[in-house]
Amino acid sequence: MGFLDRRAVRAAVVTAAGVAALGLSTVTASAKISYDFKVSPHTxxxxxxxxxxGDASNDSEDFQKFCVQQRQGKGPWHTVKCAHGGIGLGGAVDTWVQAKHRGTLQFRGALYETGWTSHRLHLQTVTPTETVRVR
Structure with a gap:
């Protein structure tokens, strides 16, 4: 094999590795989580x-469930209501919550997910917290 032939083979291998890496990076970057979460009024x-x-979904092929959670002040998070969920779709929740005590109420959306080999839901992501002032 001549010098130019080895150089051409080396260039082809480097190019192929670069194309393969580029293809893998676009596949891994395509998994997206989308959500929409609103609370009103804020006082x-x-x-x-x-x-x-709110609603949320991840474009993976796992079972997903979207839930609305609340907490009073700095207390623990409690689940208010969950969607039925589904494969690749966390579902949507539309609910009303009574503000029983003065202070602050915080709400967030939580997307839970499970793989094909597990039956336990694990927390995938949460939305930014929305705060309601209760007078």
Whole structure:
């Protein structure tokens, strides 16, 4: 094999490796999580209701479930309501929550997911927290 032949083979191998790496990076970067989460109004009187609406999904082929969670002040998060969920679709939740106590109420959306080999849901992502002031 001559010097030019070895150089051509080396260039072909480097090019093929680069194309393969580029293909892998586009495949891994294509998995996207999308969500929409809204809470209104942001100030209420004690006893009034707050409208919470959201949905989320991940374009993977795993079973997913979207839930709305709340907490009073800095307490622990509690699940308010969950969608039925499905493969590649976390579902949507549209609910009303009564603000029972004065202070702050925080809401967030949580997307849970499970793989084909596991039956346990694990937390995949949460939305940014929305705060409601209760007077």
């Amino acid at each position: 209420v009187k004690a006893g009034e209701r707050v409208h919470v609406k």
